[in-house]
Amino acid sequence: MLHIYCPHCAETREEEEFRPKGEAHIARPVEPEATSDEDWGNYLFFRKNPRGLHHELWYHAAGCRKFFNVTRDTVSYQIHETYKVGQKPSVTADKGAAK
Amino acid sequence: MSEIAQMDLNPRGAVKSESPLAMTRVNVVLAASARDAGVVVREKPFLGHLVLRGRAEDEAFRAGVERVLGLALPLALGPVARDEARGVSLQWMSPDEWLIVVPAGLEFDAEAALRRELTGHYAVMNTSGGQTVLELTGPKVRELLMKCTPYDVHPRAFPVGKGVSSVFAKSSAVIRRVDEERWELVIRRSFADYLYRWILDAAEEFGVFVSPSESAGSVEHRMAREAAVEGR
Numbered sequence: 001m002l003h004i005y006c007p008h009c010a011e012t013r014e015e016e017e018f019r020p021k022g023e024a025h026i027a028r029p030v031e032p033e034a035t036s037d038e039d040w041g042n043y044l045f046f047r048k049n050p051r052g053l054h055h056e057l058w059y060h061a062a063g064c065r066k067f068f069n070v071t072r073d074t075v076s077y078q079i080h081e082t083y084k085v086g087q088k089p090s091v092t093a094d095k096g097a098a099k
Numbered sequence: 100m101s102e103i104a105q106m107d108l109n110p111r112g113a114v115k116s117e118s119p120l121a122m123t124r125v126n127v128v129l130a131a132s133a134r135d136a137g138v139v140v141r142e143k144p145f146l147g148h149l150v151l152r153g154r155a156e157d158e159a160f161r162a163g164v165e166r167v168l169g170l171a172l173p174l175a176l177g178p179v180a181r182d183e184a185r186g187v188s189l190q191w192m193s194p195d196e197w198l199i200v201v202p203a204g205l206e207f208d209a210e211a212a213l214r215r216e217l218t219g220h221y222a223v224m225n226t227s228g229g230q231t232v233l234e235l236t237g238p239k240v241r242e243l244l245m246k247c248t249p250y251d252v253h254p255r256a257f258p259v260g261k262g263v264s265s266v267f268a269k270s271s272a273v274i275r276r277v278d279e280e281r282w283e284l285v286i287r288r289s290f291a292d293y294l295y296r297w298i299l300d301a302a303e304e305f306g307v308f309v310s311p312s313e314s315a316g317s318v319e320h321r322m323a324r325e326a327a328v329e330g331r
């Protein structure tokens with residue numbers, strides 16, 4: 001069981017209350033009509049799936065029903081931080097955490 | 100003789116079997132009285148439930164809600180704002196969502212008053228038909244809740260007054276602690292039947308008693324509504 005801190009509820013809650021929603025920080029192309037098929041396909045379907053630090057979108061399904069971001073190590077499952085949508089992670093692969 | 104292995108599905112000896120419809124029956128042994136029970140279950144039906152959405156940082160919004168309900172808008176997860184005498188409560192559900200509960204028949208007036216007082220970007224929805232309140236009282240309620248929800252119901256994490264929304268019996272519920280041994284569950288209509296039977300089944304070991312509702316049945320509800328309309 002993961003214990004996940006919801007930045008909206010300001011409490012650490014059981015994993016059972018949450019749903020993972022995949023990779024975070026995926027920007028929708030500003031002009032879909034002017035986007036190439038390849039770029040649109042990358043936006044819709046292609047994800048990073050890194051070994052190690054990963055920035056993910058999670059949903060507090062049974063609580064406040066808000067989305068937020070989680071920086072999680074996909075090897076150890078350790079959660080380094082959670083932060084609201086629109087904010088930037090403070091723990092990233094290039095700074096912090098030795099590969 | 101074929102090579103197929105056949106299994107006798109009727110077990111030999113006394114093994115309990117259940118029909119697929121077994122769970123549709125409430126076959127729980129009830130305590131003789133509320134005093135003998137560790138958990139007393141009572142529905143508070145037909146209350147007025149309103150979902151309020153709005154911007155917490157908007158001062159006019161906060162002031163408008165307070166004028167209508169006589170309760171300050173809670174700005175974070177924690178204590179439910181409550182006026183026990185008037186039967187009104189106001190609970191933080193999310194940074195931009197609150198649950199208002201008012202006495203039966205008063206939801207129409209409450210919604211109208213909010214629409215009169217509030218301006219700007221907000222929404223009010225009457226969800227009275229979609230949910231109901233179960234009150235649980237008794238010395239064993241906390242132990243019962245520990246069987247039902249992953250949320251920590253220890254007084255350290257769940258003091259009197261607090262309200263949260265969490266997983267409950269593989270479904271969900273709003274859990275509110277009204278007093279030391281008095282809790283409320285706000286449950287959805289479509290799960291009410293299942294959760295009610297779950298609670299009775301889970302509470303059986305503590306001794307469970309079902310107390311009649313204050314305004315049981317639709318007759319009293321209609322009378323309360325008519326009284327409210329007359330007073331309008």
Ligand SMILES: [Zn+2]
Pocket residue numbers: 006007008009010060063064065066
């Ligand atoms: Zn939350």
